[in-house]
Amino acid sequence: MEPYRAERDPQEVAWIRGAQRGDREAFGHLVERYQKRVFSQVFRLVRRREEVEDLAQEVLVKAFRAIRSYDFRSSFGTWLARVAVNHCYDFLRRERAQPATFSVSPGDRDAAQPTALVDKLEAPGQDPERQAVLRDLVGKLLERAPADDRVILVLKEMEGLSVEEIGEILELRPGTVKVRLFRARKRMLENWRSLRQER
């Protein structure tokens, strides 16, 4: 993945200025450059393959409407990540407010339960298998985590951003990011441990 603080590319600046004047073709070039990153961020935050394309499109439409507010202080990638994170955050909060409408068959439900994953974790197995179980378990815990925790953990642990970069995206001071990150990790670990104790 490209670094967030990349050298400013004159071609990119021209496209941004064009898009700010309403040139949709210029914005199309920016979309081509950043679409993969937007897809990755949206997928990691929302974790639903079937929703990613629609959400990414909404993010980019929102970005086009708001592009006049981009003042070149941060990199365009950081600004776009801010739009994506805010959109996914709203989506997650809306989702949380609505009751789940999808149905799961009993067998699938058992397999998808985090407790079942903890059982698998305790069973002797090879490393790749254990990693897959840990991945699924962390995925489930992430889905259950509050939207704030989910956003900050994804940006740090999965996108691999620094505290400063997360601060730029979330418009928070680095100190605040550290505190929130600490609390989010601790809550997640407590959930993990309480799952093990439930067994």
Add this chain to the structure above:
Amino acid sequence: MRCEDARTILVEVEGGERSAALREHVAVCPACRAYANDLEGLRIGFRALAAQSVPEPSWGFAARLVRRLDVEEWSRGADFLEQVGRRVVYAAGLLTLLLLLALVLPASGPLRGPTASELYWAQPDTATLANYSILPDETLESRELNSPAPNSSGAKGKP
């Protein structure tokens, strides 16, 4: 080192940056060792999640997005015109209604002034009276001769 402090540091620091004191505590405290193992499990899980394949944009995604922006821009312009047009129609309707009400309804209250309709019907009288003043004198005289005033005949009959 207390367990509470050790766990705080374990959560705060990135993997592999543990101090000698912390390593020593984790080595002798089974509860903190289990805590550190769980934390490591979380980190492995996150790394595995990050390595998971991400859905790719479908072919022509950017072009479709640009087309959507074009359509939205056009429909936004049409919406604006429709909104303005609707407001003009409402305003014209309201003005017509007010005008009709002013013409038809009499004024109410203790001091009743002439209504617009009364003023309208009073106009021909005013115009007739005004016409007398601008008629030439001979026309007036001939009118008096042809039709004498009713009180003038009584005056003539007196001795």
